[in-house]
Amino acid sequence: MKFIKVESYDILSEKAAEIIADVVKNKPDCVLGLATGSSPLGTYAKLVEMNKAGEIDFSAAKSVNLDEYLGLDGECDQSYRYFMDTNLFSKINIDRKNTNVPSGINPDTEAECRRYEELIDSLGGIDIQLLGIGLDGHIGFNEPDSVFTGPTHIVDLDESTIAANARFFESEKDVPKKAITMGMRGIMQAKKVLLIANGKKKLEVVEKAIYGSITPALPASILQLHPDVTVIYSEN
Ligand code: GLP
Numbered sequence: 001m002k003f004i005k006v007e008s009y010d011i012l013s014e015k016a017a018e019i020i021a022d023v024v025k026n027k028p029d030c031v032l033g034l035a036t037g038s039s040p041l042g043t044y045a046k047l048v049e050m051n052k053a054g055e056i057d058f059s060a061a062k063s064v065n066l067d068e069y070l071g072l073d074g075e076c077d078q079s080y081r082y083f084m085d086t087n088l089f090s091k092i093n094i095d096r097k098n099t100n101v102p103s104g105i106n107p108d109t110e111a112e113c114r115r116y117e118e119l120i121d122s123l124g125g126i127d128i129q130l131l132g133i134g135l136d137g138h139i140g141f142n143e144p145d146s147v148f149t150g151p152t153h154i155v156d157l158d159e160s161t162i163a164a165n166a167r168f169f170e171s172e173k174d175v176p177k178k179a180i181t182m183g184m185r186g187i188m189q190a191k192k193v194l195l196i197a198n199g200k201k202k203l204e205v206v207e208k209a210i211y212g213s214i215t216p217a218l219p220a221s222i223l224q225l226h227p228d229v230t231v232i233y234s235e236n
Contacts, residue, residue, distance in 0.1 A: 002230045012234040013042025023128045029060040033129030036080045044088045051092040058094040066140035067181040068104040102180040116152040129190035137218035141181035150185035193229040
């Protein structure tokens, strides 16, 4: 595992975008595993700049996102589908038909989990998976648990996750209590994993994930078992 500490969020974003851009340049029809949250915003902005400057071409690329809130339609501006459309897909030359986010509104949640799992397989797996990390060590929405869950599944969000994500909603009570998330199988089978985290309050959880015991109580710790992980952290 490579652990890179950088001086600023801007440098973090630049480096993360370069790593993703290299994957796209080497394999134009790659499968990008993408994440939401505040951490990837700078990375996405850099990828948009590179795409506009003609340095990278997403026309053959495909994407799979990690997760979605249950009950939120993709049109709803707090949904992760909306986040991705707004912050990345509408600004680069990816074909929206090739972008995938789990559905938060399929009433048959089990079928949706199965569909998403099959989709990842049918795309041939993920070439690079971008991850943020929650303060409780979650990746995607894989919350601390007594086991690592492999396939795409439904989760009850932790109180700390609901509180942390309340900033995107009118109030904490509006944050959905459940989500659908890619499980550890999709993430661990990705050829490369890139985890980005910024801010002093994330340092402790990042260090525990990298150097601590491998335990489902801190889901990101499973990444210690992956052969190609880069973690980029900036304090600011
Ligand atoms: C959410 C997302 C995660 C993300 C985490 C951290 O819970 N489901 O994928 O990594 O938030 O977000 P942020 O980058 O805003 O701290």
